[in-house]
Amino acid sequence: MPAPLSLRIKERYMAKRASGLSQQLAADAVGISVRSAQRIDRGELQPEGQQQRRGRHWRTRADPLAEVWDSVLVPMLNKAPELEPQTLLLHLEQRFPGQEWFRRRRTLQRRVEQWKALHGPGRDVMFLQHHQPGVLGISDFTLLKGMPITITGAVLEHRLFHFRLPYSGWCYVEVIHGGESFVALAEALQNALALCGGVPAEHRTDSLSACFRNRDGSYAGVYTSRYSELCAHLGVIATRNNRGVAHENGAIEGPHGHWKHRLEQQLIQRGSRDFATEAEYRQLVARVTASFNSRYEVAGRLEIERLHLQPLPVERFADYDPLTVRVRSTSTIEVRSVTYSVPSRLIGQQLSVHLRHDRLDLFLRSQFIETLPRLHGQKGQKALRRIDFRHVIDSLRRKPRALLRAQLQDDLLPTDSWRQLWRALLAALPPDEAAKVMVDALHVAARTDDLAGVERYLRRQLRNGEISLSSLRDHYGLRPPRDLAALPQLDIPEHTLSSYDALLGRTTEPASAGDSPADTAQAVETGAVPQPVAGSRAASPSRRLEPGQLPLRAGRAGAPAAAPGAAAAVVA
Numbered sequence: 001m002p003a004p005l006s007l008r009i010k011e012r013y014m015a016k017r018a019s020g021l022s023q024q025l026a027a028d029a030v031g032i033s034v035r036s037a038q039r040i041d042r043g044e045l046q047p048e049g050q051q052q053r054r055g056r057h058w059r060t061r062a063d064p065l066a067e068v069w070d071s072v073l074v075p076m077l078n079k080a081p082e083l084e085p086q087t088l089l090l091h092l093e094q095r096f097p098g099q100e101w102f103r104r105r106r107t108l109q110r111r112v113e114q115w116k117a118l119h120g121p122g123r124d125v126m127f128l129q130h131h132q133p134g135v136l137g138i139s140d141f142t143l144l145k146g147m148p149i150t151i152t153g154a155v156l157e158h159r160l161f162h163f164r165l166p167y168s169g170w171c172y173v174e175v176i177h178g179g180e181s182f183v184a185l186a187e188a189l190q191n192a193l194a195l196c197g198g199v200p201a202e203h204r205t206d207s208l209s210a211c212f213r214n215r216d217g218s219y220a221g222v223y224t225s226r227y228s229e230l231c232a233h234l235g236v237i238a239t240r241n242n243r244g245v246a247h248e249n250g251a252i253e254g255p256h257g258h259w260k261h262r263l264e265q266q267l268i269q270r271g272s273r274d275f276a277t278e279a280e281y282r283q284l285v286a287r288v289t290a291s292f293n294s295r296y297e298v299a300g301r302l303e304i305e306r307l308h309l310q311p312l313p314v315e316r317f318a319d320y321d322p323l324t325v326r327v328r329s330t331s332t333i334e335v336r337s338v339t340y341s342v343p344s345r346l347i348g349q350q351l352s353v354h355l356r357h358d359r360l361d362l363f364l365r366s367q368f369i370e371t372l373p374r375l376h377g378q379k380g381q382k383a384l385r386r387i388d389f390r391h392v393i394d395s396l397r398r399k400p401r402a403l404l405r406a407q408l409q410d411d412l413l414p415t416d417s418w419r420q421l422w423r424a425l426l427a428a429l430p431p432d433e434a435a436k437v438m439v440d441a442l443h444v445a446a447r448t449d450d451l452a453g454v455e456r457y458l459r460r461q462l463r464n465g466e467i468s469l470s471s472l473r474d475h476y477g478l479r480p481p482r483d484l485a486a487l488p489q490l491d492i493p494e495h496t497l498s499s500y501d502a503l504l505g506r507t508t509e510p511a512s513a514g515d516s517p518a519d520t521a522q523a524v525e526t527g528a529v530p531q532p533v534a535g536s537r538a539a540s541p542s543r544r545l546e547p548g549q550l551p552l553r554a555g556r557a558g559a560p561a562a563a564p565g566a567a568a569a570v571v572a
Contacts, residue, residue, distance in 0.1 A: 005040070009032060013032065023037050031429075062435065064104045072091075076118075077116075077119075086105075106162070126247065135202060136251075138184065138203075138204045139188075139192075144263070146264070151274070155354075157181070158175050161185070164255055170302045176357055183209065185210055189230075193312060199235060199312060200236065202239055204241070223238060230317050270428050319356070325349070325351055333353075337383065339383070339385050339386045340387075341386065342369075344392050358373070358374055382529075397440065397475050400439035403439055414445075421438075421462075429467070
């Protein structure tokens with residue numbers, strides 16, 4: 001009788017034959033002879049039962065765990081079936097020292113595995129789900145593993161929001177800043193629903209603290225007030241999986257891996273994980289998502305599912321945290337322990353802030369002002385600041401020396417290369433001159449929106465030893481047009497002190513007669529005579545001033561009023 005072949009070899013051979021291979025090629029693929037392949041095709045192999053009866057059923061060596069298995073290890077496993085073989089091995093080494101228990105590790109592993117299969121507790125069963133169109137939508141957050149994504153060399157701290165319709169397989173992925181916050185969930189979820197064209201009947205997440213109050217590990221769905229309002233606005237039923245049981249959301253946990261694997265392949269093909277802007281990285285994320293949604297089976301089933309989705313709400317739910325802040329005298333505001341600069345014209349104003357996961361939208365009495373990128377502090381990190389020199393450069397240009405000892409000096413300088421340029425200017429110029437050059441250069445950069453170009457021009461001037469701000473402004477065409485008429489130059493000569501005597505109706509006396517009694521009496525009658533100021537400059541050619549050109553007042557009480565132009569008037 002021919003020698004028996006294992007059932008596994010027969011199955012592999014028949015699979016090769018079913019795929020279309022010839023008898024010779026299928027036999028070579030599984031490592032059997034052509035005669036054995038012929039017997040398999042004719043059904044002449046021995047039955048499986050005979051193969052088992054011919055197998056060995058006796059031991060060839062003594063049981064290495066005979067002394068401890070029933071007496072020591074089995075009672076431990078009965079008491080705590082979750083014990084692992086490595087833990088049992090350490091226990092044997094401590095209780096029975098001097099024996100080479102490490103040589104019996106593999107035997108112990110097989111014995112424990114067999115015991116758990118025969119006497120251990122039941123294991124979790126995976127129940128495959130059947131999804132109906134338009135019924136379920138699942139949201140989850142996930143992190144990329146491996147090397148980080150960088151934007152011009154700086155690590156981009158982020159995570160990914162993933163939404164999926166299990167029936168059709170349609171998905172949406174968005175880059176999220178910060179943690180798994182409610183504003184991130186609300187904004188990304190509404191973006192996803194707007195793209196798929198409707199709202200499913202049920203929205204499922206894991207145990208997000210932004211959605212649920214997880215008290216004592218209870219499964220009871222105690223929703224946060226804002227998440228309840230969001231679900232009521234969308235008209236969906238909120239559900240979640242059991243805490244710590246991720247496979248209950250298997251319809252999105254598995255696709256996490258597939259989506260991230262395709263993204264990694266795109267990054268490998270690209271040759272770099274560094275991007276010029278975050279928008280470029282978001283475009284790559286969108287292309288990877290589109291590659292999943294463009295598959296024929298997904299597009300076809302999505303058309304069916306859209307027939308069962310609920311219509312979108314007319315208005316969008318508020319997906320931000322509303323805050324109110326006042327602009328300080330330093331032209332800054334503080335939001336969630338982070339300092340941001342704003343235009344200096346807003347100092348003293350009270351602003352409304354719509355705080356989102358990646359940005360701040362600023363409003364003044366419902367009038368939109370601008371959007372600021374949001375910063376997220378890490379645990380143990382110092383106070384964060386985001387200062388834009390463009391917000392304060394006009395004020396700083398009026399007092400450039402303020403840059404020398406400014407507390408926010410490093411934040412006012414936009415990049416590390418500008419900070420290096422600032423140190424080079426301090427080494428080459430007096431501090432006041434260096435501050436004026438730096439502030440004027442920043443002003444030009446703000447006006448032209450060319451930080452890199454202004455920096456290169458200034459460095460070139462510094463190397464040549466010829467720093468000229470006028471040439472820098474000429475280079476960017478910021479000087480006034482040359483055909484603009486010059487302002488008139490006014491030359492107003494100073495009048496002589498003797499004009500005061502003429503105004504008072506006195507004749508100029510020689511210096512030697514200044515102490516006569518008559519002068520004293522007249523001074524008492526008409527008032528004090530103005531005296532020359534000490535250290536005054538020499539009088540220049542003067543013009544005679546008419547009395548009506550100076551403010552006059554009447555004499556002291558009791559004196560007769562003087563007619564217009566009379567010498568008795570006194571200079572106010």
